Amino acid sequence: MSDRIAARKLPSKQVQTGHDYYTDVNTDDFTYDTNKVLPEGSEVKAYLLVNETIKVLFLIEEDGPVSLKITPCASAVESSVLYKSISDSKDYEDDPLFEEQVKPTNPAGIQLYSYVGSEAHTFQRSVNSTGIYTVFLRPIESDTYVKFFLRLKKFARDSTFYPSLPRNSAVRADSIRRKSFTVSWNRSQDETPYGNIITYCVSVSAKRSSDTYCSLMSYMFGDKLPVASKSRGFFFAWEDEVLKIFQSKARPVKKVKPREIHYTCVGTNTKYIYTQARPGKTYYINVYAINKRTNMSSAYKKLEVTTKKRKKRDRIRKLRDGKLQELEFKKSKLRFDFKYDLKNTSDLFLAVHSCTGKVTLKVTRGSLRGESVLVKKVKRSSMFTLKDLKADTYFIDIVSRQRDVPKTARLVVSKKQSKLRYPILPRKSEVFLVDNSTTSNSLTIGWRVTKSRRKFCIYQKEILARRKRRRNYNQCSNKSQSPVVDSKKVKCMIVRHQKPNMVLNHQIRNLKSNTLYQFDVVIQLGKGYSLLYNSLQTATKQHL
Incomplete structure (x- = not known):
């Protein structure tokens, strides 16, 4: 200057x-x-x-x-x-x-x-x-x-231009919940018992705090481009040019989206309840005392409120005794955690089936990182028995490798072995041809079994050429995707009291001579749960 x-x-x-x-x-x-x-x-x-x-x-x-x-x-x-x-x-x-x-x-x-x-x-x-x-x-x-x-x-002798605020001009949060909160404030000193000229207005926003009333109006309705006053200057031409240059530089703020700011006036009330909040979100609350005669305002101190978060559901699911769990692995979900409460000292039986690839089974006591009880890699189906476990909470993890996804797995846990209503394949789960049993119209196939009671079904179909079965065939897929969907069912049998690694044989008759066949054996237990042995592809002899 x-x-x-x-x-x-x-x-x-x-x-x-x-x-x-x-x-x-x-x-x-x-x-x-x-x-x-x-x-x-x-x-x-x-x-x-x-x-x-x-x-x-x-x-x-x-x-x-x-x-x-x-x-x-x-x-x-x-x-x-x-x-x-x-x-x-x-x-x-x-x-x-x-x-x-x-x-x-x-x-x-x-x-x-x-x-x-x-x-x-x-x-x-x-x-x-x-x-x-x-x-x-x-x-x-x-x-x-x-x-x-x-x-x-x-x-100084004139009436108040701006509404007077109380000594304590803070806005208080009286109650905070997940989807609502209540705020209150002290009354303006300009309030009178009769003909009150003060009204209170409240703004709530999750984006910004409007610390003045004109700030609220700017963002609610947007600012206008500056214009010259009707009584400005001396109306020289250069003044208009200066104004045009100034307006070209101006970038007035634009109004925000309609729901970004919640604004309401509550009259002479000094309490307000906001009921449109979201859990775990931060909101800015501004209260304004407005003189209805002069339209001038004074802003209370701003308040910042964070609503309560949703109650986190226990991410570790509790297993029900004998209840089958279907697990779908994805790139974003390579681990499933469960817990099982054992109230008395007892044995614990687990049946795990990796439908494709391998999974790792981990059992710990007390917490996810507690005392290790069992760690095993599972391919296909396996059963495990944990002897004399003490009463406690046991945590069961099924973990997949990144390169094996997508894949599925199944898990059943029970204190009683009879409740494990899930078929278990033996280690050697191939259907094989019995030596010197092939003729021009018949042959004998065999397969190994586990010791528990099971139902076995045999399927056959003609094929034009030998083909390899997919390495990672999903044994937990639905029936429409099963390799036996277009096969002929030969026979089903229920076998009781078999010994471990016992071999079952069955002769198949009425076959065509010099024809290539595929034979499948399906083991079933319970309602609809079935597993497939590895297929056998073989040809009958030429009829002489």
């Missing part, structure tokens, strides 16, 4: 019949727009470009208290107030529209105040206030409107 300031000054009041009265707002707009000199007792606003600093001034000629309230809207601002004292002055010229020539004693000035933030803030000085004050402002987030309200001693 130059040391020499020459500016027009319009009288802010006139005297008529011994009474004072104030000029209307048009005069103040004229003074502010022309000289960037803040008027007294009126709220004016300016449009600021992001990261560009502007300055406005005001002159205090009589010693007394001074108060300047600055209200940022769409953006946080960086503000400071610089003060210069007056060493000497000249009387006004005869023309009252021309202001005196003022020479500050200290060209550098003294910084009296600084602030960085998005809340409304006030610069105050009570003594030795005469001098020139320069206000520097810079938006740090986006373009924004900023409101100024300068108040001097001579306005």
